[in-house]
Amino acid sequence: MTVQQEAVSGIGTGVPLEVWIDQDLCTGDGICVQYAPEVFELDIDGLAYVKSADDELLTEPGVTTPVPLPLLTDVVASAKECPGDCIHVRRATDGVEVYGPDAD
DSSP states (O other): OOOOHHHHHHHHHHEEEEEEOOTTOOOOOOOOHHOHHHHHHHHEEEEEEEEEESOOOOSSTTEEEEEGGHHHHOOOOOOOOOOOOOOEETEEEEEEEEEEETOE
């Protein structure tokens, strides 16, 4: 079973996921915002950032936000379609990346 399969199968058992964006690799295309505007937003610098559950833009490098279960498919699609390969989705419990450039 791949890490991705484990993550998806573990969702039903409450495995929390979190997402972050590496702005050094972000191309500012905004695909992530199109897929999941509740999680991602472009800032005035033209780069994408994650948002908190309270809709606050999180601009600190490497900051993560929880992936809401209803938006998991959209967040994963964002990571897969991102031309900058800069979206990282990982398990919050152990930091293992399940989607994104560093996933197995």
